Structures are given as C-alpha cells and as structure tokens.
Amino acid sequence: MAPDSKTLTAACHCQSIHFAITIPADALPLKVHICHCSICRYTHGTPCIFHAPLPAGVAPQFIAPSSIDKLTPYNHAESQAARHFCSTCGCHIGDRSHDDGSWVISTAVFTESNQGLWEMHTHAFTTSSLDGGLSAMFSHVDGRQLDVFNLEASLDTSKATRTEAEELRAECHCGGVSFSIARPRKEFLDSPACEGWVLSRDTSKWLALLDLCDDCRLVDGSNVIAWMFVPIDHISPSPPRDLIIGSLKSYKSSEEVLRTFCGTCGATVFYSCTDRPGIVDVAVGILRAPEGVMAENWALWRGRIGSKDDGLKYDPDFSRALIEGWKVWGSMKGMPEDFFVPPL
Structure with missing residues (x-):
C-alpha cells in the first residue's frame, strides 16, 4: 500500500x-x-x-x-x-x-x-x-x-396512493414480495397476546423503532434500519413459519433469529426471533403509507433509538446527530419515550 x-x-x-x-x-x-x-x-x-x-x-x-x-x-x-x-x-x-x-x-x-x-x-x-x-x-x-x-x-406517490385506510400495503421494489397489514383487530386487543404490542394511548397503531445494531447494519447494508412490530395473523397473505412468501429468501443471523429478504431486488422484509412467537418485525422501508416514510398514521415510534451503543461505536458523529434529532422529533410528535421490546 x-x-x-x-x-x-x-x-x-x-x-x-x-x-x-x-x-x-x-x-x-x-x-x-x-x-x-x-x-x-x-x-x-x-x-x-x-x-x-x-x-x-x-x-x-x-x-x-x-x-x-x-x-x-x-x-x-x-x-x-x-x-x-x-x-x-x-x-x-x-x-x-x-x-x-x-x-x-x-x-x-x-x-x-x-x-x-x-x-x-x-x-x-x-x-x-x-x-x-x-x-x-x-x-x-x-x-x-x-x-x-x-x-x-x-416525488413518487404512484404506489402509495393505492393504500386503503384500514390496510397498509408493503411491497419490495421488484414486486416479488407484496402483502398487506391490518390495523389491530378487536379480538387481538381483547386478548392477552396484545400485551406489550399495542399501547393504550392509541390502539389503532403498531409499535415501531429505529435501530442502529451491528447485525442489522450488516444484513441490509444501511447505517440505520426501522422496524414495525406486527402479529403474523394481521398480515395477508399470512407468512408461514419459515416466513417465505413470494421471492423471499431466509437467513439465520443467529440461532434465535430468522431474517428474510427479497432474492431478486435484495429488500430486507422480515425479522423474527424465537422469544417473540407470533410477532414479526416488518422493515419500514417497504411500507407504502400515503403520508410518508415514517407511516405516522400506522406507527407509534419509540422515542429512544435501539442499539445506540453499536451506532456510536461504528459512526459516532452520524449516530449522535440522529439520536439527538430523533429525541426532538419524537418529543414534537408526542411519541412514547420507551416501550419494552426483546433485544434485536
């Protein structure tokens, strides 16, 4: 050299x-x-x-x-x-x-x-x-x-505008993976399975967070990812146990964690772990919410960014800017400071 x-x-x-x-x-x-x-x-x-x-x-x-x-x-x-x-x-x-x-x-x-x-x-x-x-x-x-x-x-709204009020479309770029997400249903809200996944302050939305973890960074190739937590039975078509629908491929990033991505265009789609049966994390980047990327009519964001120590170690200047900016944005939007989600 x-x-x-x-x-x-x-x-x-x-x-x-x-x-x-x-x-x-x-x-x-x-x-x-x-x-x-x-x-x-x-x-x-x-x-x-x-x-x-x-x-x-x-x-x-x-x-x-x-x-x-x-x-x-x-x-x-x-x-x-x-x-x-x-x-x-x-x-x-x-x-x-x-x-x-x-x-x-x-x-x-x-x-x-x-x-x-x-x-x-x-x-x-x-x-x-x-x-x-x-x-x-x-x-x-x-x-x-x-x-x-x-x-x-x-400005591209061609696919976002197709979303129905009670159904949120998710689709990768090539269209090989496409599904819909329903809002929390009454039977779910009335069941014990709801505990921890929907907040009483707004039972029409799913919880979501930004994540700076090293594993996510190295499986999607982006410095930050965002997840929305959704019960599998609120996704149509409902993914099977291996989470393979359409053109998806799977990858086990650990014994407990299964991830999927489109085998054609590469989009990250699902994250699933063994200690959260029945719940999958949906990659927010493929959502087609008419209001925008943050899908605020569907997502209740956690005010604290996940795995911030990983981000601060890998890229301290960017991570500090995002963490501080996220706090301000979350405060302005009235987002909850925290909610418990098992480690990603």
Missing part, C-alpha cells in the same frame, strides 16, 4: 462477501449521500441508504473465497447501475455503473469504525419520502450542515 493511500476492508454479516478498497489519501473522507428515494427504500427495506462514490479507478478487490459471483445484481428499467447484494444474507454493498464500471459503495459494511473515513455530505431526494423521512430528524452532522438535493421528478 502506498503511503499516500489507505486500504479499507469490508464484509457482510455472513462473510460470504469480503473485499478491500484502497483509497488515495486525498480522497478521504469519502463523501456520503443519504438517499431517500423510493427506489433505494424499496430495494433495501430501510428509510434511506448511505452511499459514497469511489474515486475513479478504485473498485472492490474481493478476498478469496469471496468473489463478485457471490453477489446478486439487480437491474430495473430506470437503473443506470446494477445494485449488488449478498446472495446469502442480503447485505447491499453498493452499485456498479453500467457505463464505466465505477462503484458507489455502502458505508455500512466496513470492518473498522469511522475515524475520518467517510463523511455525511448530502440528503438526496427528500421529497420522494413525502414526509422528509430521516432528513426531518437531522440537518447537521458534527456541526456541518448537510446539502439537500432534489429533482422535480423525485
């Missing part, structure tokens, strides 16, 4: 994808755009994604036995680049341009924490989120104001 460069390594959760990139020192920190567009949300299952263009001539160098063949590429009619995600665990690592082969890399998959390696620079396509999404939570990181980039055509 030349003295005027730095080599970074990256890996997904299952370690099938393991690569290095060597960055010229004068190109650090990498400039990150936080994209809120519907394509990114529906292909990742997250409220937004975190991508940084690599300098010209720099590309992932896969470390054996890892190879690019262990990634699934995803293209769509509007794509100018192929999205790539791990075929085993679903982790997105970035996009490769059709024109010149250049890469835009995820900043969620590096094996070392952010110490001058990347820098949040821009909120992109915030209007596509309808409600601002996470861009409404923070505008500065480490005292620096983030740019905001939008195009007039970035």
Whole structure:
C-alpha cells in the first residue's frame, strides 16, 4: 500500500462477501449521500441508504473465497447501475455503473469504525419520502450542515396512493414480495397476546423503532434500519413459519433469529426471533403509507433509538446527530419515550 493511500476492508454479516478498497489519501473522507428515494427504500427495506462514490479507478478487490459471483445484481428499467447484494444474507454493498464500471459503495459494511473515513455530505431526494423521512430528524452532522438535493421528478406517490385506510400495503421494489397489514383487530386487543404490542394511548397503531445494531447494519447494508412490530395473523397473505412468501429468501443471523429478504431486488422484509412467537418485525422501508416514510398514521415510534451503543461505536458523529434529532422529533410528535421490546 502506498503511503499516500489507505486500504479499507469490508464484509457482510455472513462473510460470504469480503473485499478491500484502497483509497488515495486525498480522497478521504469519502463523501456520503443519504438517499431517500423510493427506489433505494424499496430495494433495501430501510428509510434511506448511505452511499459514497469511489474515486475513479478504485473498485472492490474481493478476498478469496469471496468473489463478485457471490453477489446478486439487480437491474430495473430506470437503473443506470446494477445494485449488488449478498446472495446469502442480503447485505447491499453498493452499485456498479453500467457505463464505466465505477462503484458507489455502502458505508455500512466496513470492518473498522469511522475515524475520518467517510463523511455525511448530502440528503438526496427528500421529497420522494413525502414526509422528509430521516432528513426531518437531522440537518447537521458534527456541526456541518448537510446539502439537500432534489429533482422535480423525485416525488413518487404512484404506489402509495393505492393504500386503503384500514390496510397498509408493503411491497419490495421488484414486486416479488407484496402483502398487506391490518390495523389491530378487536379480538387481538381483547386478548392477552396484545400485551406489550399495542399501547393504550392509541390502539389503532403498531409499535415501531429505529435501530442502529451491528447485525442489522450488516444484513441490509444501511447505517440505520426501522422496524414495525406486527402479529403474523394481521398480515395477508399470512407468512408461514419459515416466513417465505413470494421471492423471499431466509437467513439465520443467529440461532434465535430468522431474517428474510427479497432474492431478486435484495429488500430486507422480515425479522423474527424465537422469544417473540407470533410477532414479526416488518422493515419500514417497504411500507407504502400515503403520508410518508415514517407511516405516522400506522406507527407509534419509540422515542429512544435501539442499539445506540453499536451506532456510536461504528459512526459516532452520524449516530449522535440522529439520536439527538430523533429525541426532538419524537418529543414534537408526542411519541412514547420507551416501550419494552426483546433485544434485536
């Protein structure tokens, strides 16, 4: 390695994808755009994604036995680049341009924490989120104001408007996974199973949270994910025990935890663990709520972010900005400070 460069390594959760990139020192920190567009949300299952263009001539160098063949590429009619995600665990690592082969890399998959390696620079396509999404939570990181980039055509409500008032649609980008979520039903609210999953202050909504945990970061390839907790019997079509519907693939991130993602476009969809039978976590990024990404007519958000210590260790400046901004947003919205959910 030349003295005027730095080599970074990256890996997904299952370690099938393991690569290095060597960055010229004068190109650090990498400039990150936080994209809120519907394509990114529906292909990742997250409220937004975190991508940084690599300098010209720099590309992932896969470390054996890892190879690019262990990634699934995803293209769509509007794509100018192929999205790539791990075929085993679903982790997105970035996009490769059709024109010149250049890469835009995820900043969620590096094996070392952010110490001058990347820098949040821009909120992109915030209007596509309808409600601002996470861009409404923070505008500065480490005292620096983030740019905001939008195009007039970035507002996309084509699929969101199909949602019925008592039914919330969820669908990945390719449409291989599609289902509906019902509001809490009377029989559920009257049963012991309801305890802990619906708050008495608003029994029409499901609980939801933002999460900064390392495992989630490495299975979806985004620095933060959001979950909404829903009983399986309130989902139609109801997922079987293995949670496989449509084009879903499954991945066990631990003995207790089963996760699913779309095998075609890579969107994170479900999380399930053995100590929460009958309840699944639905990735908020694939919800088609007409009011916007945060689905506030459906979700009652916890005011405290999950696994914040993981986030503060991996990317302290971004995580502090999000945690503080989330507190303000939650207070303004009257969200509950806390509710108990078994560890993710």
